Amino acid sequence: MRQLFRNIVLISIGLIAGIAATIQFSATAQQGTSTLPLDELRTLSNVFGQIKREYVEPIDDKQLLTDAVKxxxxxxDPHSAYLDKKxxxxxxxxxxxxxxGxxxxxxxxxGLVKVLNPIEGSPAAKAGLQAGDLITRLDDKPVRGMSLDKAVxxxxxxxxxxxTLTIFRKSEERTFPVTITRAEIKVxxxxxxxxxxxxxxxxxxxFQERTIPDLAKKLAELAAKDPNLKGLVLDLRNNGGGLLQGAVGVAAAFLPPGAVIVSTKxxxxDSRQVFNAVPAMY
Known part of the structure; x- marks a missing residue:
């Protein structure tokens, strides 16, 4: 694929950075490494007990602790999240x-939910939602104070x-309801x-599991359709991120061999890694 497009001019016209990162925690106390903050854990235990005793409604123990971890x-940071099995x-x-969905x-x-990008052809796109719209209510539930996971x-x-979503569109300074019918989304x-x-x-x-092979397929189709291609526009506007390997693979397809794409630390x-532009990536 690199040989095919060696002379193509690559123009990147925007990218919303942020490859989603999932962090899984295991709290263990090991001799010679770190000790558990006992005073803070005691505070957590006291708060837990007070909620169980005095909150206006009964609270499920597992849910309360899961929410504390979340x-x-x-x-x-904005990209870290605790994911349970579901x-x-x-x-x-x-x-x-x-x-x-x-x-x-x-x-x-x-404190609100912001639309990054309505997926093309989806119920949201057909309903007229736009990038930048703020969702203030989901049916009769206010979004402010709701976690992003719960909103999803x-x-x-x-x-x-x-x-029914209540939308605030800043560009028009208006709030309005939009009723959308859920459907199976094939992205x-x-x-x-x-x-x-x-x-x-x-x-x-x-950036999904099939982004790299799909990119290779599209590039081959374009070259077959027009053997005289002079340039390529890679449009990443409103790209919300996705899998790190997908993003690395796309970058590796166009960058000089061996170029550093991204590093993690x-x-x-084992979290200290450097990803280079090598054929194995694409």
């Missing part, structure tokens, strides 16, 4: 390019069922065509 992890299955479903990529902003679970559901992360003057256009909406030795 809050601890999400406070680290959440992890949902994430795998989405990165595989197939799930049931509205078809929007979202993030959190100022609320919007997903059985195909054919409906949900095509890559769209491509030849535009004017022998220029190819490829749009990548997210952390406290654990």
């Amino acid at each position: 809050g601890m992890v999400s406070s680290l 959440d992890f299955a949902e994430m795998q479903e989405q990165t595989a390019g197939k799930f049931a 509205l078809g929007i990529e979202i993030t959190s902003e100022d 679970r609320t919007m997903r559901g059985t195909p054919g069922t409906k949900i 095509q992360s890559i769209r491509a065509k030849v535009v004017d003057n022998n220029i190819a256009w490829i749009r990548i909406t997210s 952390g406290q654990a030795p």
Whole structure:
């Protein structure tokens, strides 16, 4: 693929950075490494006990502790999250390019849910949602104070069922309701065509399991359609991220051999990695 497009001019016209990172924690105390903060854990235990005794409604122990862990992890940075078994299955479903819901990529902003990108052809896109829209209510539930995970679970559901989103569109300074019918979303992360003057256009909406082979297929199709291609526009606008390997593979297809694409680091030795542009990546 690199040989085929050796002389193509690559123009990148925007990328929302942020390859989603999932962090799994195992709290253990080991001699010679670190000790557990006993005073802080005692505070956690006291708060837990007070909630159990005095909160207005009974609280499930497991859910309360799970929410505490989620809050601890999400406070680290915008891209860290604790995933239980169900959440992890949902994430795998989405990165595989197939799930049931509205078809929007979202993030959190100022306590609300912000639309990053309505997936092309999805119920959300057909309903007119736009990148930058803020969701303030899901049916009768206010979004402010709701975790992003809960918002995602609320919007997903059985195909054919409906949900009403209350939208604030800053560009128009108005708030309005939108009722959307859930459907099975099959995400095509890559769209491509030849535009004017022998220029190819490829749009990548997210980085999924099949992004790299799909990119290779699209490039081959474009070359067969127009053997005189002079350049290529790689459109990454409103790309919400996805799998790190997918993003690395796309970059490796166009960068000089051996170029450093990205490096990762952390406290654990195996978290320190450098990804280079090598054929194995694509």
